[in-house]
Amino acid sequence: MTSDPREGNRTMHASEHWRKTADQATASAARLVATRRGRWLTIGAVTLPMALVVVACGTGAGFEPSTAKVTRGSVERTVAATGALQAITEQNLGFAKSGKLVQLMVTVGQRVEVGQVLARQDDFDAQSDLQEAQAKVRREQARLDRVRDGKRADAAADDEDEAENVLGATRNESDAVDEANSDNLDQARDQLREDQESLRAARQEVRYDQEKCNRSVSGGSHRYDGYGDNADLTSKDERGLLLESPLNLHSPSCQKLERGKAAIAGYQRQIQRDRDQIAWAERRHNIDNARQRVAEANAKRESTAARDASEGADSDRPNDIEEAEANVADAEVDVRRAQRDVDDTVLLAPVSGIVASINGTVGEYLGSAAGTTPLAPGSRASLPDMDSATGAKDSAGDKAKRPGGPAFLTLKDVNSFQVVAPYEEADAAQIAPNQKVNVTFDAVPGLTVQGTVSSVAPTGTQIQDVTNYYVTVLLNHIDPRLKGGLTAEAKVVVGSADNVLVVPTAAVQRGAQSGVVQVMGPDGNPRQVQVNLGLVGDTMTEILDGLKEGQQVILAEG
Numbered sequence: 001m002t003s004d005p006r007e008g009n010r011t012m013h014a015s016e017h018w019r020k021t022a023d024q025a026t027a028s029a030a031r032l033v034a035t036r037r038g039r040w041l042t043i044g045a046v047t048l049p050m051a052l053v054v055v056a057c058g059t060g061a062g063f064e065p066s067t068a069k070v071t072r073g074s075v076e077r078t079v080a081a082t083g084a085l086q087a088i089t090e091q092n093l094g095f096a097k098s099g100k101l102v103q104l105m106v107t108v109g110q111r112v113e114v115g116q117v118l119a120r121q122d123d124f125d126a127q128s129d130l131q132e133a134q135a136k137v138r139r140e141q142a143r144l145d146r147v148r149d150g151k152r153a154d155a156a157a158d159d160e161d162e163a164e165n166v167l168g169a170t171r172n173e174s175d176a177v178d179e180a181n182s183d184n185l186d187q188a189r190d191q192l193r194e195d196q197e198s199l200r201a202a203r204q205e206v207r208y209d210q211e212k213c214n215r216s217v218s219g220g221s222h223r224y225d226g227y228g229d230n231a232d233l234t235s236k237d238e239r240g241l242l243l244e245s246p247l248n249l250h251s252p253s254c255q256k257l258e259r260g261k262a263a264i265a266g267y268q269r270q271i272q273r274d275r276d277q278i279a280w281a282e283r284r285h286n287i288d289n290a291r292q293r294v295a296e297a298n299a300k301r302e303s304t305a306a307r308d309a310s311e312g313a314d315s316d317r318p319n320d321i322e323e324a325e326a327n328v329a330d331a332e333v334d335v336r337r338a339q340r341d342v343d344d345t346v347l348l349a350p351v352s353g354i355v356a357s358i359n360g361t362v363g364e365y366l367g368s369a370a371g372t373t374p375l376a377p378g379s380r381a382s383l384p385d386m387d388s389a390t391g392a393k394d395s396a397g398d399k400a401k402r403p404g405g406p407a408f409l410t411l412k413d414v415n416s417f418q419v420v421a422p423y424e425e426a427d428a429a430q431i432a433p434n435q436k437v438n439v440t441f442d443a444v445p446g447l448t449v450q451g452t453v454s455s456v457a458p459t460g461t462q463i464q465d466v467t468n469y470y471v472t473v474l475l476n477h478i479d480p481r482l483k484g485g486l487t488a489e490a491k492v493v494v495g496s497a498d499n500v501l502v503v504p505t506a507a508v509q510r511g512a513q514s515g516v517v518q519v520m521g522p523d524g525n526p527r528q529v530q531v532n533l534g535l536v537g538d539t540m541t542e543i544l545d546g547l548k549e550g551q552q553v554i555l556a557e558g
Contacts, residue, residue: 065526065554065555065557066554066555066557067520067552067553067554067555068503068504068507068552068553068555069550069551069552069553070501070502070503070543070547070548070549070550070551070552070553071501071502071549071550072499072500072501072502072549073499073500073502073540074496074497074498074499074500074502074540075495075496075497075500075502075534075535075536075537075540075541075542076493076495076496076537076538076540077493077494077495077496077535077536077537077538078438078491078492078493078494078537078538079423079427079430079431079491079492079494080427080489080490080491080492081421081422081423081424081427081471081489081490082421082487082488082489082490083419083420083421083422083473083487083488083490084419084420084485084486084487084488085417085418085419085441085482085483085484085485085486085487085488086417086418086419086420086484086485088351088416088417088418088474091350091351091353091410091411091412092369092407092409092410093118093347093349093350093369093407093408093409093410093411094347094366094367094368094369094407094408094409095119095121095344095345095347095366095368095369095408096341096344096368096369097121097341097344097368098365098366098367098368099121099122099125099345099365099366100121100122100363100364100365100366101119101120101121101122101360101361101362101363101364101365101366102120102121102122102362102363103119103120103362104118104119104358104360104361104362105117105118105119105120106118106119106355106358106409107355107358108355108356108357108358109354109355110354110355111352111353111354111355112349112352112353112354112355112411113349113352114349114350114351114352114416114452114474114476115348115349115434115452116348116349117346117347117348117349118347118348118349118355118409119346119347119408119409120345120346120347121345121346121347121366122345123342123345126338126341126342126344126345127342129338129341130335130338130339130341130342132338133331133334133335133337133338134335134338136331136334136335137328137331137332137334137335139331140324140327140328140330140331141328141331143324143327144321144324144325144327144328147317147320147321147324148321148324159306159309162306163299163302163303163305163306163307164303164306166299166302166303167296167299167300167302167303169299170292170295170296170298170299171296171299173292173295174289174292174293174295174296177288177289177292178285178288178289178292181281181284181285181288181289182285184281184284184285185278185281185282185285188274188277188278188281189278191274191277192271192274192275192278195267195270195271195274196271198267199264199267199268199271202260202263202264202267203264205260206257206260206261206264209253209254209256209257209260210257212253212257213253213254213257347408347409348434349411350452350454350474351411351416351418351474351476352416352476353411353412353416354411354412355409355410355411356410356411356412357407357409357410358408358409359406359407359408359409360408360409366408369407369408416474416475416476416477416478417474417475417478417482417484418454418472418473418474418475419437419439419451419472419473419475419488419490420470420471420472420473421470421471421473421488421490422461422463422468422469422470422471423468423469423470423471423492424466424467424468425460425467425468425469427492428456428460428468428469428471430492430494431453431456431469431471431492431494432453432456433453433454433455433456434452434453435452435453435492435493435494436450436451436452436492436493436496437450437451437452437453437473437490437491437492437493438450438451438490438491438493439451439473439475439488439489439490439491440488440489440491441482441486441487441488441489442486442487442489443481443486443487444479444481444482444486447479447481449475449476449477449478449479449482450475450476450477451473451474451475451476451490452473452474452476453471453472453473453474453492454472454473454474455471455472456469456470456471456472457469457470457471471490471492473490473492491538495535495537496535496537497534497535497542500534500535500542500543501542501543501544501547501549502540502541502542502543503517503540503541503543503547503553504539504540504541504553504555505536505537505538505539505540505541506555506556507541507553507554507555507556508531508533508536508541509556510533510536513532513533514530514531514532514533515530515531515533515541516528516529516530516531517529517531517546517547517553517554518553518554519547519551519552519553519554520551520552520553520554526554529546529547530546531543531544531545531546531547532544532545532546
């Protein structure tokens with residue numbers, strides 16, 4: 001059989017064209033690697049084979065790479081686990097902690113929807129605890145910021161200087177007070193000497209006036225008798241008897257004598273006051289001196305402490321930062337606990353259903369949630385409800401006194417399902433009640449049912465040497481194809497973002513919060529673009545910077 005030479009030429013030309021195109025792609029990739037030094041070297045090396053494959057296939061076999069547009073949309077990040085679908089027939093509800101019932105929004109027989117508020121407790125204590133915890137976080141964060149600012153060493157040095165200044169000022173004050181007290185004491189002593197001198201002068205004057213007065217009257221009355229410190233200031237006759245009044249009241253000398261006697265008495269009283277003033281000044285001087293010694297000692301101690309603090313500030317800074325960070329983390333944990341307590345004061349309907357019983361009214365104090373649902377033998381369905389008057393018994397075997405037993409509120413005929421699935425500890429740490437869940441079923445392809453996280457197990461369970469936490473997911477609606485016991489995969493939405501710039505996750509080569517995306521250029525050739533990533537979801541990834549809406553990105557094959 002003879003081959004067509006034109007076919008051989010076409011093959012040769014195609015092969016030559018492929019090699020040229022491949023060489024061009026190789027050179028282009030090499031230039032990209034050369035321009036992307038450091039962290040981009042590895043990325044260029046990784047994307048080079050893809051570029052070669054795209055060019056080669058596109059040239060030789062007409063293959064076009066898979067692309068997608070940069071659009072605005074939503075991103076969801078989920079954690080998944082597999083569990084079994086279970087039917088719900090009854091729910092006993094109550095508050096997590098005891099408290100006063102302040103609002104009751106439903107009545108017996110009323111149908112409620114999932115998430116509907118059923119009742120509220122008094123949240124004063126819980127709100128107060130939350131505000132206190134938030135204030136603690138702000139306080140500890142402020143302390144951390146002060147430590148991180150790195151000004152403690154400077155502040156300690158300033159404190160040392162200030163303490164030295166205070167010590168010097170205290171010493172100056174001590175000297176000033178001592179000087180003032182000494183001046184006051186000297187003035188009091190000078191006043192005493194001045195008054196004593198005045199007293200001596202007054203006595204001399206009285207003696208002179210006494211002699212003149214004695215000569216102006218008969219009988220020797222009004223004679224001067226010394227007038228010392230303890231002298232009798234009244235006149236006496238020769239027998240020592242008191243004379244009540246002078247014989248000649250109109251004698252100038254006698255009148256002057258009487259005034260002199262009064263002056264002597266006044267000086268004597270003033271001298272006594274001077275002596276009291278000296279004693280007081282001496283006591284004041286001693287007291288102030290003792291106080292100033294104490295103040296000076298305190299100032300000296302503060303100066304020494306400030307100097308020690310200044311010397312240790314630099315070496316303590318790393319430890320201070322670590323301690324402050326730990327205090328902030330501890331305070332944030334308290335906030336989360338307090339917020340949970342606030343949330344627990346609102347009782348929400350976990351599923352849709354009919355209110356079968358309410359055991360409590362507004363103003364009463366309710367205990368924490370309690371009560372169990374008796375199950376029928378061989379199944380997970382509850383026993384049929386019975387009138388309490390006919391002898392219905394609760395799970396403890398005691399006769400029930402009212403519908404619903406000890407539970408505060410009971411939902412019955414709940415037309416929904418629940419999924420109980422074990423999650424690994426890293427995933428369980430991200431799950432909290434009331435989060436959205438997407439549930440799929442192996443037996444019903446294409447069906448996705450929305451659900452809500454009801455609760456997370458507080459303790460872990462070892463499953464094949466791995467710690468898992470059971471999570472209960474309540475389905476918000478049902479499908480006729482669902483049956484109890486079906487295998488279900490529950491994907492809990494632990495992060496979401498709406499109306500953001502997104503690309504398929506398959507188009508992104510990630511590295512922490514940055515990545516690389518292959519973008520189709522105007523010439524039809526791919527080029528690498530560095531992007532900043534936001535939320536990385538299961539199928540879509542949020543792009544914070546680096547791409548524009550409408551651009552075409554290349555999806556990774558396989």
